[in-house]
Amino acid sequence: MTTPVKWALAAGVLALALLVAFLPRDNGGPPAEDLGPARAAAALQPCPDVGGGQVAQLAGVSARCLADGRTVDLGAALAGEPTLVNVWATWCEPCREELPVLAEYARRPDAVRVLTVQVASDERAGLELLTELGVHLPGVYDGEGTDGPVSRALKLPRVLPASYLVTADGTVEFIDAPRLLTSVDQVREAVERGSAVP
Numbered sequence: 001m002t003t004p005v006k007w008a009l010a011a012g013v014l015a016l017a018l019l020v021a022f023l024p025r026d027n028g029g030p031p032a033e034d035l036g037p038a039r040a041a042a043a044l045q046p047c048p049d050v051g052g053g054q055v056a057q058l059a060g061v062s063a064r065c066l067a068d069g070r071t072v073d074l075g076a077a078l079a080g081e082p083t084l085v086n087v088w089a090t091w092c093e094p095c096r097e098e099l100p101v102l103a104e105y106a107r108r109p110d111a112v113r114v115l116t117v118q119v120a121s122d123e124r125a126g127l128e129l130l131t132e133l134g135v136h137l138p139g140v141y142d143g144e145g146t147d148g149p150v151s152r153a154l155k156l157p158r159v160l161p162a163s164y165l166v167t168a169d170g171t172v173e174f175i176d177a178p179r180l181l182t183s184v185d186q187v188r189e190a191v192e193r194g195s196a197v198p
Helices: 003-022 036-042 093-106 123-133 149-154 184-196
Strands: 062-065 071-073 083-088 113-118 139-141 162-166 172-175
Touching: 036 123, 062 149, 083 093, 083 149, 083 184, 093 113, 093 123, 093 184, 123 139, 162 184, 172 184
Parallel strands: 083 113, 113 139
Antiparallel strands: 062 071, 062 139, 083 162, 162 172
């Protein structure tokens, strides 16, 4: 092989390598879905911003904000302020009953902050359900399974809904009496009991 042929072959290989390097790649997953219209229709309150400190049980745990799609560091966002965290899914009938009760509770002047966590269901379907129910609470999306980072950190039980109280000092308490919150008074009492835990 002559020198000019070698150079031409090398240039061809280099051009092919550059072409392959700059071609768009399909990561194997479905294309990103445009949830903008569904988010706008749901009109959810913004997710909490980073506060001071860290909730140890949720340290390093992130989820996608349902309101705007940004990533929320829950360990930092829930630090320093009591928060009722409610985990739900679109297929969960008791969740459909509980979410409006939580929204009503959250409107009270003495209410603690409420954050919902959607699990084990499609994000668009979740936004549509919240729109249908008229629930505008801030919420995050933990994925289509029950093994997302939030679910793992909270040690989510097998039955939904599930609620937790994150106290101002960062303690995370599972609310089990009652498991299903069907009235604003039940929510208030559960929060007061959780707040009294040393």
